Structures are given as structure tokens and as C-alpha cells.
Amino acid sequence: MPESIRSTPLWPLPLSIALLFLGAVHLAWWLSMQQGHIPACVPYWDGCTSISRAARHGLGNSLFRLAVLPCALLHGLNWWLARAWLRRPERARDVVADAMLVLGALSALALAIYTTFLGTEGEIYRFLRRYGVVVYFGFGFLAQLLFLRLARREGKLMAGIGSAMLAICVAMLALGLGNVIASLVLTDAVLKDHLENALEWQLGLLLVAWFVLQAVLWKRARFAMVIAR
Structure with missing residues (x-):
């Protein structure tokens, strides 16, 4: 009997x-x-609480x-599929695509560690939470930059969406630098x-927006998993 072929769109994954993430936070x-x-306020500009304290x-x-x-698991799957979408099939190895996958996987692992120990007490757990969230945002940001580089290289980065994703990365970098400067300059x-706290909430919102744009990109590119039955 002839095989039937079914394709499953993959844009719902980043969405x-x-x-x-948005709903849980x-x-x-x-x-x-x-x-x-926690006090009643709008943390995006009041900064009365961090995401960690709120959760x-x-x-x-x-x-x-x-x-x-589960969101951390989806992160890892997302970067694995992104590598498959952007890796050049004629190459036995694609160093940039592999680096994106490794950074994305480490980011996903850091998110899982951070979430697992959130709400626990002790110096070791505090260390795991603090550096878990730093690695999650930091390595995830680097993976996003490599995603944009690879998508541009392969001609898969649509102009409007690519510009918006790059703008989000620039804004995330600016917030990160602002956080570093504030820690050095402010004495209060x-x-x-x-x-x-406010910068952390804003950074999280930008991260959510980036994944929404990735979903739009994959939807327009009709990226799908083909299953033969």
C-alpha cells in the first residue's frame, strides 16, 4: 500500500x-x-518584586x-528543531548551528534547574537559582543571535520579522547593560x-516577544515535520 504523508506545522512550539512562560509568571x-x-504594584515599572520573589x-x-x-523541555526541543531548520544539509558538521543548539540546550537546562529550586532555602540552592536565571537569559540570548545569523545566511530571515527580532535582541542587550551600570552607579x-527587578520583568517580556516572532517566522516559512504513515 502507498504511504500517506502528513505534515505537522511546528510554529505552535515557540508560541x-x-x-x-507569560502565563506562569x-x-x-x-x-x-x-x-x-508581595506588595500590590505593577512590577514592570515599579520594580517592587522580582520574578523569582513573585513565584x-x-x-x-x-x-x-x-x-x-515543561516549558524548559520545550525550549530544548525548540533549539533542536531550529538547528534542523537552519543547518546546511550538505555539511557533515555546521559549527554555528551546533553552537546554537548547545547554547540553547544549556539555557533550557538552566531554566529547569532554576525552576526546580525556586522556593527552597540554603546557600547552595540560592546559588543554583541565581546562576540558573543568569545562564538561562545569557545563553538563550546568544542562541537567539546565532539563530538570526544562520537564518540570514540561509535566506530564511524575512525582512520585517528579522528586523523586529534583531530590535528585540538589541533591547535585551541594552537592558542587560543598564542592569550592570545600575549596580555599579547606584548607592541606594x-x-x-x-x-x-523592573529590568528583569522587561527582559522577560522581550524574551516572550522574541518567541512569538519566531512562531510567526516559522508559520510564514511553513516549517513542518513530515510524517510518513
Whole structure:
């Protein structure tokens, strides 16, 4: 009997990452605020709480873990599929594509570690949480830059979407530099903490926007998994 071929579009994957992350963070923030664990404010500009603090307590912590741990797995799958989409098939090895996959996988692992130990106490756990989130954002950002480079190299980066994704990367870099400068310049500990918190929330929102644009790119490119039955 002849084989039937079915294709499964892959653009819902990065969109799912964006929606899961966005939903988990804001649900945890709302629950913690309702239960009195954090002050009532809009953290994007007030900076009254960090993402970690908002997701550290009670039911918000449980739901945050429940959503973000699968999200970390989706991150790893996303970078593996991105490598398959952007790797040149005629090459036995593509160093840039491999580097993107390694950075993306380490970012996903860091997110899983951060989420696992969020809400726990102790110096070791605090170290794992702090550097887990730094590696997640840092290595994820580098993987995004390599994604853009590879997509441009392969002629798969559509002009409007590519410009928007690059603008988000530039904005993320600016926020990161702003955070470093603030930590060096500000002497008021409370003001510095609030500014760092606000920048963290804004960075998370930019990250979500990047994955939404990746979903749009893959949808327009009709990137799909072909399954023969």
C-alpha cells in the first residue's frame, strides 16, 4: 500500500513557550499578590518584586513549577528543531548551528534547574537559582543571535520579522547593560533593587516577544515535520 504523508506545522512550539512562560509568571505574580506575599504594584515599572520573589510562595510557586518545567523541555526541543531548520544539509558538521543548539540546550537546562529550586532555602540552592536565571537569559540570548545569523545566511530571515527580532535582541542587550551600570552607579540599595527587578520583568517580556516572532517566522516559512504513515 502507498504511504500517506502528513505534515505537522511546528510554529505552535515557540508560541507555546511564549504563552506558557507569560502565563506562569503572571499567574504566580497575581496569586502571590492576592495572598499578601508581595506588595500590590505593577512590577514592570515599579520594580517592587522580582520574578523569582513573585513565584516563590504558596500556590503560585506550585503552578509556576508545573508550567515552567515543561516549558524548559520545550525550549530544548525548540533549539533542536531550529538547528534542523537552519543547518546546511550538505555539511557533515555546521559549527554555528551546533553552537546554537548547545547554547540553547544549556539555557533550557538552566531554566529547569532554576525552576526546580525556586522556593527552597540554603546557600547552595540560592546559588543554583541565581546562576540558573543568569545562564538561562545569557545563553538563550546568544542562541537567539546565532539563530538570526544562520537564518540570514540561509535566506530564511524575512525582512520585517528579522528586523523586529534583531530590535528585540538589541533591547535585551541594552537592558542587560543598564542592569550592570545600575549596580555599579547606584548607592541606594532599595532603588537599585527596584530598578533591577523592573529590568528583569522587561527582559522577560522581550524574551516572550522574541518567541512569538519566531512562531510567526516559522508559520510564514511553513516549517513542518513530515510524517510518513
